Amino acid sequence: MASCISQSSRSRVLHQKEFVQEPAVERYRFEEATNQGFEEESLESVPSLFFSFLFWIKMPEKKIGSPGMSIFSWCRVAAAVALILIILGGLGAAIWALVTYLRTTEDTGLFDVQVSAADQRLRVFDSTQRRWKHVCSSNANQLIANISCEEMGFVRAVNFSVTCAPDNGGDRDFFCVKESELTYGKKIKTALYPCKCDKGQILEVICQDCGRRMLPEERIVGGEDARQGSWPWQVSLQYDGVHQCGGSIISDRWIVSAAHCFPERYRHVSRWRVLMGSIYNTPIRKNIVIAEVKTVVYHSSYLPFVDANIDDNSRDIAVLALTKPLQFTDYIQPVCLPTYGQRLADGQMGTVTGWGNVEYYGTQANALQEAHVPIISDAVCNGPDYYDNQVTTTMFCAGYEKGGTDSCQGDSGGPFVAADVLSKTSRYRLLGVVSWGTGCAMAKKPGVYTRVSRFLPWISTAMRMYENSPGVHKMARAVTP
Incomplete structure (x- = not known):
């Protein structure tokens, strides 16, 4: 501790330097004959200024006293030297300021x-x-x-x-x-x-590290089979051995999913299992890990649970606690959450994954599907041809105007992720949770996702409050940053 204090004190002493200010250079008026036209010269022409100065310096002057250079000529030389020093000093200061600015702002694209x-x-x-x-x-x-x-x-x-x-x-x-x-x-x-x-x-x-794929690199339609280990945070939530929803690993004990995956008939915690580690969601596959669920917490303001006739899917989010901590492998990794205040960019590409139906009213996929879709602006998605103001501030849309690629039934609660470099290293962040949509891959009916950035305090609070509380719980809103 002492060495740190002395080191810090020494730092302050070294930086308390005294600087002597240079005397201001007196400005001389040019002779009218040499200035005529010069004052009208564009300041963009620095060489013109310089050569005009040289011409002014070399003009003969009436001598005073004995032969030699006049006093006024000496003044001209002094003024010229001073001006050159000022110009060079100004350029140096400008270069220093530019370098300093670049050094201090080179990271402004990062999270602060x-x-x-x-x-x-x-x-x-x-x-x-x-x-x-x-x-x-x-x-x-x-x-x-x-x-x-x-x-x-x-x-x-x-x-x-x-x-x-x-x-x-x-x-x-x-x-x-x-x-x-x-x-x-x-x-x-x-x-x-x-x-x-x-x-x-x-x-x-x-x-805790997150958002990395260790290996090279309710709703999927128009997608493709994922490679083993491509999306190591993806899990299958199964009730009585049947795949019901997707989910995302965010820590060694916690999974994020959707609230609508846990209606009244699915609230017996002991009957839930979480399968992970494979692109296949059957227990007999290689690398598969099966975990038991201890706790489910869903948002208490998810209105369809309050009144089934309410057509508002806001706050469609839930978290699950496992009975035992996970061992991370190349095939099991947590995804990062968004940074506080992180905004979504219109047109930003993301990836949605899951074991959903490969076509509307079709069968579920045998292998994990992935689809790459762009985020759609709220203004467009709330238009009369799209969802006509049904998309709230806790949601966002992603997909193509003409359809063809989408998430579909069976991937509810699954991840919508995108990579960024907000923390210098490229990481995948859980931007959305698959929530709802009209049909599958229909034109102007994109998938709608829970906007995870709006629920970061809620997720954090739920994990702290219910870590040691088995069963199913509902929790009200937390403060949004």
């Missing part, structure tokens, strides 16, 4: 909370100073680590530690934590303020 892959140091982007800053150690390091990982789309922090702060920190080059402001479901920035990190220690965090 990051953990360095090289040293696990937690960094947060200061949008005011446009700089990345380390987070100082505090008495709430475990909570900071968990909140930061959740905000980045990782389910939890698996470890944290502290290390000495770097020497190049100034008085406001770090972030300190207002511990009383820390809370799950809120962005960590709301609890941070610029500081000089008096303790000289910063936080290192290791989040």
Whole structure:
């Protein structure tokens, strides 16, 4: 600890340099004869300015006193030298500013909370100073680590530690934590303020890895068979041995699916099984793993469970807890959740997977199907030719105007994923959960998905509250970041 403090103090001493300001250069007026026309010259012509200056300097002057250069000529030379120095200094300052800007903004395409892959140091982007800053150690390091990982789309922090702060920190080059402001479901920035990190220690965090395919690379129509290990977070939810819905692994104990997969007749937890590890959803296949379900939590505001006559599928989301933690393999991996506040881009391509019907009213696929479809804007999907304002802010649509490729019955609760580099490394994130749609692969009737980014606090709260509570539970809304 002492070495960290002395190191940090030394850093501040090294940066307290005194700078002497250069005297301002007096501006001289050009002679009228040399200035005529020059003031009308476009400033775009720097060479013209330079040569005009040289011409002005070389003009003969009336000598004062003994033979030699006049005082006014000396003044001209001094002015010319000063101007050249000012121009060079200005260019240097501009280049320095440009380089600094590029260095501090090169990561602005990233999410503004990051953990360095090289040293696990937690960094947060200061949008005011446009700089990345380390987070100082505090008495709430475990909570900071968990909140930061959740905000980045990782389910939890698996470890944290502290290390000495770097020497190049100034008085406001770090972030300190207002511990009383820390809370799950809120962005960590709301609890941070610029500081000089008096303790000289910063936080290192290791989040649970996710969204990686270890091997090379209710509704699927017009898709294709997936390769083994292509979508290692995909699971089959089976009730009494029959495939009912899809789901997505988000941690070694938790699965995300859809609320509508758990109506009253399917709420005997002991009769549910989760199959994973294979593109086939039958128990006899190679690499298949079968897990038992301990807990089901669905959103209490999923209205069809309140009144079957209500035609509103908002908040169609559920999570399942397993009785035992999973062992991750090349064929079993968690998918990342979205980052807090992550927005979907119109036209962004995603992949939907499942064992759904390969055609409307057809039979279910033997092998896992995958289909690649673009996200459709809410404005288009709520148009009169599409779903006529049935798509709420907790949903989104994906598919093609002419149809042909879609999700279909049997893939409900399955994943809609897309890869991004918000955390520098390319990872797949669970952007949507297959929810509902009209028909299968019909023109202007795309699949509709639960918008997972709207339920991140709900998912986090459900996992914390019901981790040790067997049975089926319903939980109300949580605060959306």
